[in-house]
Amino acid sequence: MLYSLLSVMAPMLLGAQVLLTLVLVKGDICPGQRGRIHKVLPVLAILWVAVASLKVEAFLVVFALLYFYSQVQTKKTRQEGPLWVMYLADGLALAFVAILITETVNWSASLSLLSLIFLLGALLGHLLLTIARTRLQAFHRLLPVMGILSAMIATLCIVPYSYQLDAQSLSALTQPLLISFSLLVIGIVVWCWHLLLVKPVSKGQLLLAQTLILAAATGFHHLYL
Template identity: 65%
Template sequence: MIQQLLAVFAPMLLGAQLLLTLILVKGDICPGQRGRIHKMLPSLAILWLAVASLRIEAMMIVFALAYFYSQVQTKKTRDQGPMWVIYLANGLALAYVGIEIGAQTSIAAGLSVLFQVFLLGALLAHLLLTIARTRLQAFHRILPVTGVVAAMMMSLAILLKAYGLESDVLTSVTQPLLTSFALLITAIVAWAWHLLASKEINKGQLAIALVFLLLSATSNQALFVL
């Protein structure tokens, strides 16, 4: 169970890193917001450290993020820091996930890892941006919509994999599949709840959505190894 959970961390972290990098480079953020985003980087490094228990190569990403964090301010700052280091971390993460995609046993399994970059990555980034109290209001609408589209693509990948299974195997995984879909739908509803109810975004809502989404993705891992 733990290994299955850690397996979905890498695409999630890659997606979150790419989005945070985009905001640091292109985002219209004030010095205070930049410093608060910098404070989110250790959480990514800690999660990559957990991934390193599966593949030691992930330690290179940990070192890159840690070095970048050591070179930037976490208070008000206009300094972007040594962005080449964060680019290096992103490149290493991309290579790691690319290897994971190539190692999958089927096209559907590879697609599922790819879609996790957008689905889990967008949600983790949304949570971190909310904790950092950024004022990028457009992302509160864009990221949930991205999640809905990615969830649809993930569902298609699951159905593609299920279509190729023998009838007796499919019968044995039907219940886990239904549970996974229920968790996925719950996560998406929780993620987009502020849009549905016309309320302010809440980090608690995003944390709950992330938990449900991780449970759904972990449940799917058992299907894709068949």
């Protein structure tokens, strides 16, 4: 199960990195917001250190992120810093995830991992942007919608895989599958809670959704092993 957890963390981190890079490059953010976004980058680096227990190549992403962090301000700043280093970190993360995808046992598992870039990545990015107190309100609506669509793809990937199993194997996987699916549905509802109640999003809400959906994704990935 630990292998599955670390495997799904890689696409999650890739998605979050790309989202933060997009905000830093294209986002209409003030100097205070830019500094606060810089401040959350070590979170990604720490999580990549954990992923490096799968493959040491993940340390390349860690070094790139930490170098970029060392070159930027974490207070109010208009300086973008060496964005080419951030692009490099994103490219290295993409290559790492691509390797994981090519090593999966079948195409269903590959597509499932790919969908997690948009599901878990969007959620972690949403959480980090909320922690950084960005005023990009559109993301509070768009990212949950992206999550719903990605969750549907991740769930549908199980269907063709299940047809390849014999009756005994399918019976053994039924309960774990239902548990993972339940966690996913609850996590999506929690993620979208601010939209349902028309209220501001909270860090606690997103952290709970992150925990639930990460657990669900780990369970789904474990089914393919």
